[in-house]
Amino acid sequence: MxxxxxxxxxxxxxxxxxxxxxxxxxxxxxxxxxxxxxxxxxxxxxxxxxxxDCANCCRVNGPVFLDTDIRQVCKQVGLDRESFVQDSLQINPEGGWRLREPGCQFLASDNRCSIYDDRPKHCQSYPHxxxxxxxxxxxxxxxxxxxxxxxxxxxxxxxxxxxxxxxx
Ligand code: SF4
Ligand code: SF4
Known part of the structure; x- marks a missing residue:
């Protein structure tokens, strides 16, 4: 950073x-x-x-996924929805889903988002x-x-x- x-x-x-x-x-x-x-x-x-030059939100928080985001992302990267939810997500107490582990798997080493055009709404509006x-x-x-x-x-x-x- x-x-x-x-x-x-x-x-x-x-x-x-x-x-x-x-x-x-x-x-x-x-x-x-x-x-x-x-x-x-x-x-x-x-x-x-x-x-x-930052990407701290992607590294520390990662996204909140709504169901529409999950569908969109899985379609974009060719993941099976059920496996993605089971392997990578947990219920977010404030609604939707969040990553089980901190650090977004879609963050590339150059700080770019590898699913930028399909990133969840939460990412699009961050920091709200x-x-x-x-x-x-x-x-x-x-x-x-x-x-x-x-x-x-x-x-x-x-x-x-x-x-x-x-x-x-
Ligand atoms: S939104 Fe904030 S935390 Fe996220 S990359 Fe930009 S400056 Fe960093
Ligand atoms: S989906 Fe993209 S923008 Fe959202 S946290 Fe992951 S890397 Fe960052």
Whole structure:
């Protein structure tokens, strides 16, 4: 991983209590245009972050698969659905399926996704900062900050923008 991204993740872990407190506080407010504001922060941050220099989410988390994702991926790579589920997946407590072991088997050595065009929806929307009802996703963002350097930078932008209760 790019050393600058590693440094961001280390800072994020050091600041976890601060991030948790601030984002939990903001999740109580119904902030006007909040989704659009966060989506703009997402775009700004990802203009400077190269996921091919990182791939930490694929290495640490891997995807959440819905049934449609499993069908699509198995079709794409020629796997038998039942064997794939039995050999590689376990039920995800929050819904769908996740890998039994950390580290996605579809991640290539050059950090590319070998099933990029058919990757699960969860991968497509990660780190989930370009979504609707973002206020409800702020607590999840705290966890994501420990894995994704971009999520950490987005969280800092949110906190800076709405610091000191400036929720108008
Ligand atoms: S499916 Fe592709 S994008 Fe998703 S975690 Fe695996 S390597 Fe990463
Ligand atoms: S989404 Fe985040 S964790 Fe995943 S590769 Fe991009 S910067 Fe890294």
């Amino acid at each position: 790019n050393p600058a991204y590693e440094a961001l993740l280390e800072k994020s872990r050091e600041q976890i209590a601060f991030l948790k407190r601030q984002l939990k506080y903001l999740s109580r407010f119904d902030i006007k245009n909040f989704d659009h504001i966060v989506a703009a922060f997402h775009d700004e941050v990802f203009a400077d972050i190269d996921c091919l 900062t370009h979504e609707r009802r973002m206020a409800k996703g702020l607590e999840r963002l705290v966890q994501t900050c420990g894995v994704c350097p971009a999520a950490y930078l987005i969280a800092l932008k949110i906190i800076e923008r709405f610091a000191q209760g400036n929720t108008k």
